[in-house]
Amino acid sequence: MPASASAASSPAQATPAAASTALVLVNLGTPDAPTPRAVRRYLAEFLHDYRVVDRSRWLWCPLLHFVILPLRSGPVARKYASVWLPGTDGGSPLAVHTRRLAEAVQHELPQLRVVHAMRYGRPALAATLQALRDDGIEQALVLPLYPQYSTSTTAAVADALARVPGLPTRMVDDYHDDPAWVAAVADSIRAHRAEHGTGEHLLLSFHGLPQRFADRGDPYPTHCEAGARAIAQALGLADDAWTLSYQSRFGRERWLEPSTLATLDALAARGLRPVDVVAPGFAVDCLETLEEVAIGLAEHFAARGGSLRYIPCLNDAPAHAQALAAIARCALGAVA
Numbered sequence: 353m354p355a356s357a358s359a360a361s362s363p364a365q366a367t368p369a370a371a372s373t374a375l376v377l378v379n380l381g382t383p384d385a386p387t388p389r390a391v392r393r394y395l396a397e398f399l400h401d402y403r404v405v406d407r408s409r410w411l412w413c414p415l416l417h418f419v420i421l422p423l424r425s426g427p428v429a430r431k432y433a434s435v436w437l438p439g440t441d442g443g444s445p446l447a448v449h450t451r452r453l454a455e456a457v458q459h460e461l462p463q464l465r466v467v468h469a470m471r472y473g474r475p476a477l478a479a480t481l482q483a484l485r486d487d488g489i490e491q492a493l494v495l496p497l498y499p500q501y502s503t504s505t506t507a508a509v510a511d512a513l514a515r516v517p518g519l520p521t522r523m524v525d526d527y528h529d530d531p532a533w534v535a536a537v538a539d540s541i542r543a544h545r546a547e548h549g550t551g552e553h554l555l556l557s558f559h560g561l562p563q564r565f566a567d568r569g570d571p572y573p574t575h576c577e578a579g580a581r582a583i584a585q586a587l588g589l590a591d592d593a594w595t596l597s598y599q600s601r602f603g604r605e606r607w608l609e610p611s612t613l614a615t616l617d618a619l620a621a622r623g624l625r626p627v628d629v630v631a632p633g634f635a636v637d638c639l640e641t642l643e644e645v646a647i648g649l650a651e652h653f654a655a656r657g658g659s660l661r662y663i664p665c666l667n668d669a670p671a672h673a674q675a676l677a678a679i680a681r682c683a684l685g686a687v688a
């Protein structure tokens with residue numbers, strides 16, 4: 353199925369792509385620096401969003417301000433420091449790869465203005481849209497870099513769009529089974545296996561979500577399952593050659609299962625090694641893929657006698673830029 357799109361704010365026709373149209377790639381956001389102060393500012397904005405944590409503010413605000421932010425900011429800053437990219441154009445991997453991806457998509461779509469923005473942190477989505485409007489842009493297509501729809505991510509982008517008047521926007525809701533995206537992910541796995549060898553198992557690890565969200569209708573797990581199956585099919589994998597799992601659990605309530613950690617333990621117990629791990633829910637590499645999976649889970653698996661081979665996200669690969677450009681063209685109802 354092709355990517356699905358929705359009118360996000362004021363009426364926008366599916367007009368042909370033009371110089372006055374912008375494509376805005378939106379990612380989650382990330383701290384400006386690998387310091388406790390910057391991490392605290394980022395987490396405070398992110399974890400204040402009711403889309404992300406839907407608990408009563410009477411309970412959540414004291415817990416967030418007096419327990420979570422003071423205790424979490426330092427250790428998480430050290431994790432960011434371990435994957436921070438050096439150099440003048442370095443920074444948080446999520447920020448660097450998102451910026452490069454936007455440049456690669458701009459290359460594919462010279463007739464549009466392609467920019468990137470963050471839902472939390474900088475460049476802020478609202479400020480980016482206002483700047484486009486002030487610059488004479490007449491309409492924007494917003495493409496959240498979340499292949500699978502979730503109320504905790506995609507709907508949070510839609511909330512922010514609704515707060516910026518005067519610029520007609522459309523939004524791509526998801527592209528979890530878009531053929532070009534599925535092919536790009538499958539090709540990246542195939543290429544990695546051709547270069548580094550084929551592991552005895554492929555783990556497709558997606559960011560987790562509280563089970564409660566799924567119970568009340570969030571399509572996220574359904575999108576993860578359909579996308580994972582499509583990728584496995586494109587690779588011609590037998591059903592027992594791959595597993596879907598969920599990583600990055602936060603807090604104490606029940607999250608989607610199986611967890612990536614428990615799945616790796618089970619694979620180690622079965623003596624399956626090496627295991628290839630790919631994270632198709634993440635458009636670009638970030639803290640959760642590089643520090644949690646490629647470093648943390650690799651060490652965990654090695655301690656159980658296995659070896660884990662992490663397959664990087666699509667990042668700014670030409671196939672990724674081409675897939676996103678095709679999704680954008682389709683949503684704009686235009687060919688370029």
Ligand SMILES: C=CC1=C(C)c2cc3[nH]c(cc4nc(cc5[nH]c(cc1n2)c(C)c5CCC(=O)O)C(CCC(=O)O)=C4C)c(C)c3C=C
Pocket residue numbers: 380381382383395404405424428444446498502504505559560561562572600602603633634637638639640
């Ligand atoms: C209740 C908390 C969280 C929900 C729900 C959640 C959903 C969710 N997140 C992503 C993608 C990313 N999350 C990232 C980091 C991150 N996520 C949470 C919490 C929830 N996520 C936290 C607290 C953090 C920060 C790190 C930490 O403190 O552990 C990132 C990486 C950001 C970076 O800077 O690199 C991404 C990407 C999705 C797709 C999703 C729902 C499906």
Ligand SMILES: [Fe+2]
Pocket residue numbers: 400413416417
């Ligand atoms: Fe608060």
Ligand SMILES: [Fe+2]
Pocket residue numbers: 559600
């Ligand atoms: Fe998250």
